Amino acid sequence: MAALASEHGATLSRYANETISAGGKRLRPLLVCIASGVPVVQSDPLVHAAVAVELVHAATLVHDDVIDGADLRRGRPTVVATGGRLMALATGDLLFSRAFAELALDSEIEPIRLLAHASGALAEGELMQRADSWDTTVSRERYLERCRLKTGVLFRAACELGAAAGGGDVKGLGRFGERIGVAFQLLDDVLDVTGPPERTGKPRGADLLDGTVTLPLIEARARDLSLAELELRGVRTADQANALCDRIAATGALQIAREHALGVVAEAKAGLPAGISTDQRAALELVAAGVVERYA
Amino acid sequence: MAALASEHGATLSRYANETISAGGKRLRPLLVCIASGVPVVQSDPLVHAAVAVELVHAATLVHDDVIDGADLRRGRPTVVATGGRLMALATGDLLFSRAFAELALDSEIEPIRLLAHASGALAEGELMQRADSWDTTVSRERYLERCRLKTGVLFRAACELGAAAGGGDVKGLGRFGERIGVAFQLLDDVLDVTGPPERTGKPRGADLLDGTVTLPLIEARARDLSLAELELRGVRTADQANALCDRIAATGALQIAREHALGVVAEAKAGLPAGISTDQRAALELVAAGVVERYA
Numbered sequence: 001m002a003a004l005a006s007e008h009g010a011t012l013s014r015y016a017n018e019t020i021s022a023g024g025k026r027l028r029p030l031l032v033c034i035a036s037g038v039p040v041v042q043s044d045p046l047v048h049a050a051v052a053v054e055l056v057h058a059a060t061l062v063h064d065d066v067i068d069g070a071d072l073r074r075g076r077p078t079v080v081a082t083g084g085r086l087m088a089l090a091t092g093d094l095l096f097s098r099a100f101a102e103l104a105l106d107s108e109i110e111p112i113r114l115l116a117h118a119s120g121a122l123a124e125g126e127l128m129q130r131a132d133s134w135d136t137t138v139s140r141e142r143y144l145e146r147c148r149l150k151t152g153v154l155f156r157a158a159c160e161l162g163a164a165a166g167g168g169d170v171k172g173l174g175r176f177g178e179r180i181g182v183a184f185q186l187l188d189d190v191l192d193v194t195g196p197p198e199r200t201g202k203p204r205g206a207d208l209l210d211g212t213v214t215l216p217l218i219e220a221r222a223r224d225l226s227l228a229e230l231e232l233r234g235v236r237t238a239d240q241a242n243a244l245c246d247r248i249a250a251t252g253a254l255q256i257a258r259e260h261a262l263g264v265v266a267e268a269k270a271g272l273p274a275g276i277s278t279d280q281r282a283a284l285e286l287v288a289a290g291v292v293e294r295y296a
Numbered sequence: 297m298a299a300l301a302s303e304h305g306a307t308l309s310r311y312a313n314e315t316i317s318a319g320g321k322r323l324r325p326l327l328v329c330i331a332s333g334v335p336v337v338q339s340d341p342l343v344h345a346a347v348a349v350e351l352v353h354a355a356t357l358v359h360d361d362v363i364d365g366a367d368l369r370r371g372r373p374t375v376v377a378t379g380g381r382l383m384a385l386a387t388g389d390l391l392f393s394r395a396f397a398e399l400a401l402d403s404e405i406e407p408i409r410l411l412a413h414a415s416g417a418l419a420e421g422e423l424m425q426r427a428d429s430w431d432t433t434v435s436r437e438r439y440l441e442r443c444r445l446k447t448g449v450l451f452r453a454a455c456e457l458g459a460a461a462g463g464g465d466v467k468g469l470g471r472f473g474e475r476i477g478v479a480f481q482l483l484d485d486v487l488d489v490t491g492p493p494e495r496t497g498k499p500r501g502a503d504l505l506d507g508t509v510t511l512p513l514i515e516a517r518a519r520d521l522s523l524a525e526l527e528l529r530g531v532r533t534a535d536q537a538n539a540l541c542d543r544i545a546a547t548g549a550l551q552i553a554r555e556h557a558l559g560v561v562a563e564a565k566a567g568l569p570a571g572i573s574t575d576q577r578a579a580l581e582l583v584a585a586g587v588v589e590r591y592a
Binding site for chain 1: 355363380382383385388390393394397404405408409411412413415416418425426
């Protein structure tokens with residue numbers, strides 16, 4: 001929590017602290033550590049990098065919740081629900097700043113470049129998603145590019161930061177990270193359609209209700225002409241979203257989307273740098289398997 | 297505009313570009329240049345620093361407009377008015393990221409530290425303002441600390457970045473910047489009460505309607521017992537805000553607040569490092585005079 005210590009005491013960074021301590025899978029910091037190839041994490045740059053990627057991730061979640069007006073995240077009230085929009089907005093900004101402050105504790109400039117690039121891409125992914133809202137004619141390519149920006153690039157940065165700190169193959173491990181991130185996003189979007197809410201922690205079809213068009217709907221539209229004529233803005237209630245999810249599932253689109261994700265994971269594993277140790281390879285493959293298992 | 301060029305072409309960073317090209321006083325970049333003491337700005341680090349502080353400032357404006365639901369800024373429609381909340385939120389995040397990316401074009405880590413510290417302070421200032429909303433009993437000290445965080449620290453960073461790039465007295469010039477920033481905020485808060493709207497570009501008493509308690513009200517409450525009992529939430533219309541502004545002005549509080557600001561400017565000038573050149577001193581004093589003249 002030291003990364004969030006405020007010069008003005010506990011009060012001001014309370015929301016930032018609560019956001020981080022609410023938990024989560026810590027997948028990005030885990031990738032930083034594994035990509036470093038260092039058996040025991042004790043170097044400062046590595047710890048700073050792990051903290052920084054999680055802070056950036058947390059910042060985006062806090063800001064996402066402002067947009068969605070979400071009440072719960074990880075089973076706890078969101079910052080926007082507890083403190084209001086301004087508090088949530090400033091908390092996100094604070095988390096972003098702290099991420100860069102964390103990396104600036106070391107003397108290397110390259111990690112800053114990597115993180116600035118990744119956090120810019122995250123914002124661009126959000127802008128792109130917003131620009132594409134309610135547009136059911138969005139292409140697969142554009143959807144995949146959005147997955148790359150929204151999720152792939154921060155996974156890539158996590159691996160790059162780890163590899164840089166550990167003296168490994170920055171490009172090669174970064175490529176692995178990006179692919180795993182894209183697969184993670186793809187499977188997340190499949191889960192939105194399959195549900196059930198008890199498992200995903202959000203209503204089934206939440207993306208559809210938000211106007212976010214993802215691969216399951218894109219593939220379903222190509223397979224079911226009646227879906228191709230669908231006006232997404234007409235889907236407004238949980239029941240309507242549920243019914244649409246059933247129609248998407250009936251086309252076989254979920255299987256297509258899932259296979260696409262598995263293909264990306266396979267590519268990620270096949271593309272791992274040849275020079276890494278057996279242990280590091282095993283750990284990275286374990287993360288890849290974890291991403292896939294989330295769906296199963 | 298190169299700082300905002302997106303890897304995805306013009307569309308995605310359109311709002312970010314529009315925000316920056318809408319203009320403004322460019323006071324912070326100006327301070328970077330003058331604090332450097334370099335007669336002609338041609339070093340890369342200096343240009344990057346000047347761009348970075350303006351990007352951070354622009355990011356906070358875009359986010360502020362989300363909170364206030366503001367329609368106009370610098371005479372142009374705001375991002376939130378044109379593109380909606382998500383677009384404005386992501387645009388602010390993008391501007392923040394680009395600021396750090398800009399500094400990361402150089403190899404020095406110290407500028408990153410300075411900017412990360414300043415942008416964290418900005419967020420803390422926002423959190424503090426939110427925490428103090430509608431609280432008319434807020435102390436002068438707490439108000440001044442908020443001015444420091446919201447405005448002083450980025451002015452300080454501008455001077456520090458300039459001084460660092462030019463090999464000058466980082467601490468001494470930073471202190472000057474912070475004081476000028478605090479005075480700027482103080483006078484801005486006085487202008488909110490004096491109006492007129494044609495000059496300030498916002499309704500008279502906008503802060504009061506927002507629940508933001510500033511020095512004029514704090515000083516007025518100490519001078520007028522009937523104001524001490526005021527319930528700020530009861531002030532809801534432009535007419536009520538106008539009437540309250542008149543009551544504040546009648547206590548002489550505006551004069552007190554203005555004198556406080558002038559005192560801070562005088563301190564800033566008196567505290568300028570002894571070693572700076574006559575030209576640099578003259579330029580810095582010109583900025584100080586400009587901050588004061590804004591009020592006159």
